[in-house]
Amino acid sequence: MNKNSNAYTFIFAIAMVLVVAITLAFTAQALQPIQRKNVKQEKMQRILFTTGLDSVEVDGKKTRLSRAMAQKYFKKYVTKQVALDNQGNELDDVNAFKVDLAKEINKDVDKQAYPLYVVEVEGEEFYVIPLRGSGLWDAIWGYVALKGDLNTVKGAVFDHKGETAGLGAEITKTYFQKSFENEKIMDKNGNFVGVTVEKGYQGGTDKDDNAVNAISGATVTGDGVSDMIEERIKHYLPYFKTQTNVKTEKAEKQVASGK
Amino acid sequence: MKNENHTDQSLKNQGLTEEEKAQKKKEMIFFVSDSEEKESFLSKQNMKLLSDPLNNDNPITVQVLGICSALAITAQLEPAVVMALAVIAVMAFSNMIVSLLRNYIPSRIRIIVQLVVVASLVAMVDQILKAYAYDVSKQLSIFIGLIITNCIVMGRLEAFALGNGVYKSFLDGIGNAAGYGLILVIVAFFRELLGSGTLFGFEVLGHQAPDIADSTGLYAIGYENNGLMLLAPMALIIVGVLIWIQRSKNRQLIEEA
Numbered sequence: 001m002n003k004n005s006n007a008y009t010f011i012f013a014i015a016m017v018l019v020v021a022i023t024l025a026f027t028a029q030a031l032q033p034i035q036r037k038n039v040k041q042e043k044m045q046r047i048l049f050t051t052g053l054d055s056v057e058v059d060g061k062k063t064r065l066s067r068a069m070a071q072k073y074f075k076k077y078v079t080k081q082v083a084l085d086n087q088g089n090e091l092d093d094v095n096a097f098k099v100d101l102a103k104e105i106n107k108d109v110d111k112q113a114y115p116l117y118v119v120e121v122e123g124e125e126f127y128v129i130p131l132r133g134s135g136l137w138d139a140i141w142g143y144v145a146l147k148g149d150l151n152t153v154k155g156a157v158f159d160h161k162g163e164t165a166g167l168g169a170e171i172t173k174t175y176f177q178k179s180f181e182n183e184k185i186m187d188k189n190g191n192f193v194g195v196t197v198e199k200g201y202q203g204g205t206d207k208d209d210n211a212v213n214a215i216s217g218a219t220v221t222g223d224g225v226s227d228m229i230e231e232r233i234k235h236y237l238p239y240f241k242t243q244t245n246v247k248t249e250k251a252e253k254q255v256a257s258g259k
Numbered sequence: 260m261k262n263e264n265h266t267d268q269s270l271k272n273q274g275l276t277e278e279e280k281a282q283k284k285k286e287m288i289f290f291v292s293d294s295e296e297k298e299s300f301l302s303k304q305n306m307k308l309l310s311d312p313l314n315n316d317n318p319i320t321v322q323v324l325g326i327c328s329a330l331a332i333t334a335q336l337e338p339a340v341v342m343a344l345a346v347i348a349v350m351a352f353s354n355m356i357v358s359l360l361r362n363y364i365p366s367r368i369r370i371i372v373q374l375v376v377v378a379s380l381v382a383m384v385d386q387i388l389k390a391y392a393y394d395v396s397k398q399l400s401i402f403i404g405l406i407i408t409n410c411i412v413m414g415r416l417e418a419f420a421l422g423n424g425v426y427k428s429f430l431d432g433i434g435n436a437a438g439y440g441l442i443l444v445i446v447a448f449f450r451e452l453l454g455s456g457t458l459f460g461f462e463v464l465g466h467q468a469p470d471i472a473d474s475t476g477l478y479a480i481g482y483e484n485n486g487l488m489l490l491a492p493m494a495l496i497i498v499g500v501l502i503w504i505q506r507s508k509n510r511q512l513i514e515e516a
Contacts, residue, residue, distance in 0.1 A: 009365040016372060020379045027383050034390040042393070067394070 038067070043097075045070035048077060050145035050155040051119045051126040079125075080118035086110055088238030101132040102139065114235050119145070126154050129236060133228025136220040138162040140171065144229060146185070150240045153195065156180040158225060168221030179212040185233060186210075192237055194230035197222035308430040312438030314509075319442040320502045321512060324410040329443055330494040332402050336459050339447035341395045342402060343440025345388070347433055349380045349406050350415065354432030356380075357420040364421075373416045374407070381406045411439055446497045454488030 002008060045067050055062050056073055065073060083094035086109050096115040104112045117128040125148045132141040142158035158171040170176055183195045193210045201213035214222040318324045332338045353376050364372050385403045388396035415435050420428040451457055456464040465476015487493055506512045
């Protein structure tokens with residue numbers, strides 16, 4: 001057959017594409033379970049990280065909490081996983097861990113499920129809220145842990161799909177995430193404002209100004225972080241209200257029984 | 260054996276000594292002939308395919324290809340090593356596949372065919388890393404995809420694999436990728452050591468605590484990491500120093516002005 005004929009060229013191209021497509025589809029299918037497991041373990045590791053659990057004691061030695069260990073310690077420390085609606089009601093038929101925020105975020109606010117994780121470390125309770133929003137190029141996401149007062153940030157982690165390396169991608173760095181620690185999400189009058197990533201931040205180590213220092217050259221990504229914190233936590237406020245009521249009742253009961 | 264007769268005749272009128280003729284003939288046969296069966300598995304010429312790119316024909320320091328990724332992923336050793344391995348795998352197999360198909364590829368779409376071969380291999384490497392080296396794959400993310408555009412890969416396919424046998428092409432792929440990887444690892448070694456004071460994440464220079472009194476090793480006597488080493492331009496400077504060292508050792512590489 002003439003190798004330079006159009007027919008040969010077409011047949012060659014079609015055969016090549018078929019072979020390549022089948023091979024790639026097969027590889028992707030075969031590796032998918034392992035990849036899914038990695039993503040799941042990473043999610044657990046991230047949730048624990050926000051509450052300050054970046055290392056655990058193994059045989060009396062402090063060891064960094066690796067992705068492989070995450071599952072075991074996730075079970076140990078996470079006392080409650082719950083999906084909420086935006087009225088603060090718990091949705092019993094939704095598995096909180098399996099909620100895919102990427103899909104959820106495109107629904108109407110009153111149709112979304114809002115996952116919440118309660119982590120208990122050495123007697124202290126933390127509420128971990130998954131975040132998702134958009135940066136400059138693509139999606140950004142993360143987790144923020146609130147302390148028991150439902151106002152102070154315990155810790156935050158962020159990740160991104162395609163932010164610029166060295167600029168927007170810096171949101172994954174510890175120095176940036178650390179700056180959120182102990183920030184408040186309510187202003188001095190008790191109104192919800194979130195934590196703003198502020199350009200030219202002058203606050204220093206002020207933890208009551210609801211703002212952290214932005215990364216130079218990453219304005220849009222920083223705004224994305226502010227927006228997603230504000231937009232996501234907002235929907236948990238009704239639930240938090242019920243929680244604080246329960247807490248005050250509990251405290252009152254304790255006081256009463258103490259008497 | 261037509262080829263050999265042909266080369267014999269073309270050499271006749273050039274006025275070379277017998278020795279030079281023999282040498283030249285050897286070289287020409289090496290490039291012209293397709294038959295590998297006669298050669299031993301690791302003959303001198305085959306070894307040359309492996310060793311030349313590591314030294315005198317290095318893709319980065321001599322051919323100055325693949326600089327982009329050499330700057331981007333050499334701040335730490337681990338991603339540099341993984342990238343080197345990924346490129347070795349992609350180049351060895353793409354060279355092999357294209358060489359296998361070289362007599363069947365329609366010449367009008369040969370670049371497309373090469374691209375498809377490289378792209379699908381890269382996609383496979385990406386999937387495998389996501390499954391078995393998840394953290395590293397997140398770090399390398401876009402650079403794995405960019406192997407496709409690495410000039411070394413396409414360059415070797417076009418210049419070597421299309422005209423040479425399968426085994427030779429396989430060696431050529433490994434050789435060139437290893438030459439690329441070698442420079443990557445050397446650059447990453449210095450950048451991680453001087454920039455972060457670690458190698459593969461281990462604190463080889465001692466531990467640096469916020470307070471100098473709590474530090475150990477070099478840090479205890481006031482040593483500081485050089486943060487500049489972590490920035491991309493320093494990779495270029497290290498590559499420059501490597502080129503300088505190589506050319507001062509082998510003066511043949513210096514181009515005449």
